[in-house]
Amino acid sequence: MELEKTYHKYDVIIVGAGLAGERAALAAASSNLKTAVITKVYPTRSHSGGAQGGISAAIGNVDPEDSLEAHMWDTVKGSDFLGDQDAIELFVEEAIKTIYEYEHMGVPFSRLPNGKIAQRAFGGHTYRRACYSADKTGHVLLHTLYEQCVKHEVSFYNEFLVLSLMITDGQASGVVAWDLRNGGLHIFQTKAVLFATGGYGRAYKVTSNALSNTGDGLATVLEAGLPVEDLEFVQFHPTGYYRQGILVTEGARGEGGHLLNGEGERFMKKYAPEKMELAPRDLVSRSIWTEILEGRGIDGKDYVYIDLTHLGAEKIMERLPQIRDLAISFVGVDPIKEPIPIQPTAHYSMGGIPTNKRGEVVIDSQNTVMPGFYAAGEAACVSIHGANRLGTNSLQEASTFGRIAGNNMTEYARKTEFLPVDEEAVKRAEDKVRKLLENDGKTHHYHYKKELQETMYEKVWIFRNEKDLKEAASIVKSLEEDFMKNVKIDDKGMLFNLDLQEALEVHNLLTFSQIIIAGAINRKESRGAHYRTDFPKRDDVNWLKHTLAWRKEDGTIKFDYKPVVITKYQPTERKY
């Protein structure tokens, strides 16, 4: 079977059109570089839009005593000391610039009576520093950036799926993508590539993530022989709607919502007596899961309540209208009148493609830069979130490092020439598609996804142990082997082949999930979101370091580790 090939040349190529990708595109396009964004969905459908509660910055509009030092310390402590402090220091400074820049672009922020941007409380933040727009903050940021990209004439390739990364003479030289709408391979030659492909929550059965969040960038990087960092750190958000796992913003607790167990008790007093519901997410999720495991879920089942009723109708309608709407739609509960049933849900990927604080991708424990390759946002691991991200730091990270990486890639592209096409990467992409279109297997790709997601939910969840993890490793490895032999797709056409797209995504999930699991087996300690019941203490002597993992050609995994950058704050006991 011959697949049609189309060739393009752009100064810069960005993969992904969430906040990080669009912000980087804006940086390049406003410097008059020929800029293209490749995205699986229409840009305004990217999952940054799902973020609800806010975007952090120590602008002190509500709490004037807030400071860069306080934001930095909260982030370092929240990360359980795995965050790189040089990157965090830059992040909290640049965050302020990002907020005012967004405001100047016309983002509709909720306001204080004095006309300044409103700020609300969020877990793990000492002060009220979450700037917000009701409970649709990510949505308004995403749409505003899209509008700016339209203004600056960014070229969008909507409904294109990345298949492989081109590397020529050790430099990133482009990507190969699949045109979902018409079929066919597209070879994008470029001077600089940025991956902003989002997170990997879809490895789990219960997740707040969109169906699109299949970590395609991570798998693509692994297949190109490059490492990924800290994938074992998966954030479980405390409040997903029961069963669906769809997000109930942490802003609901920021506005004063209570968590209640089956006995009607505000159980957080046992786990975080000072911060209560506003402890960081790793701690709150473990507390909820402990209540459930010990039989104190609602009616002994696997959920608890978030209660907003005492906030009153007016505050709920003003600050949390979308949450109310979704609660009514998805669980049939009006939060003005009744508590909402919730359970923890796989939410955010702390790990990702390793970068330095300039957004340049680094490829070993010495932080060697791969020229021309950048990453930002949830797809990247810079690492400001370390072992646990604080709420509202993700929208900020995607925006700030999208801008920084975008500016640096612009500068790089200006002084670089196009490189020859990496024919090996083209072949790799072509083989992937052809194999699925031509394969006459027996098992539909969904079977593999379902098995994977259930395995990850049962064995690689909030509480982990060696036995479960090893079982999971063996199950997922055999799933991938079987997939390669027996996978089937029903749709063999060229036109809008969603079946093909999903099969490619499932293979991506299988590829990086093995690294989540192997990293979790290796890391014999508990830190942030990675909790081992067989090693319940943090171990700074042996594990104050980042995981780097490569996938070798035979599918086995190679590990290395690199030190955490510590500048201002030595690790101490983490209490809330």
Place this chain on the structure above:
Amino acid sequence: MKKTLEVFRYNPEKDEKPYFQTYEVEVYEGMTLLDALNYIRWELDGTLTYRRSCRSAICGSCAMKINGKTYLACKTQIIRDIKSDHIKVEPLPGYEIIKDLVVDMDNFFDKLHRVKPYHITHTPPPEKERLQSPEEFHYINEAADCILCGACVSACPSAWAGKDYLGPAALLKAYKFCADSRDEGADERLAIVNDRNGVWRCHYTANCMDACPKDIKITDYIARLRNMLVQDKL
């Protein structure tokens, strides 16, 4: 409990004309229409094609016609919201069909792009934020809820009749910027919407409001755009 889904199918690569295909789905409390479509795709027939992403009514991918009315598939409970046991699922009307439930949205976005859908200012920004009162924010807050799903255009008789009509989504976007106390581009935008294919083509049938999955009072905002024009003329 089972429900029957009668789903619009059309793959121009192989079908001469569209047809409906029937699937039986075991439904449960909490199941959404999107869950049912996913069930069909994943368990029965991988060729069924539609758009979907967030499943939480924010990405705007899955607007479609369900028993004659426009909904987001992800926000529609199959038991509570659809009383009938027989569910007819069709693509958003008024758009060209690419395949099955997937329609061509390019024209929708092109129209959006025509109204200068971005913040315009001429005065240099202050060091910090531009101030805006909570009341001024309130004027634009609801309009900013729009998820660009296309349901409003699909339901609009003026859009059916006039293919050059900008349509409710683009006009809502124009309103959002024109009504923003910080924006200085209202004149440029109002000049674009002050056209027989702009605000004057809206006949206030309010179908768009009825179709909007975010319950935005779109017709009211189009009326406010007209007021801005009339007040200017006076």
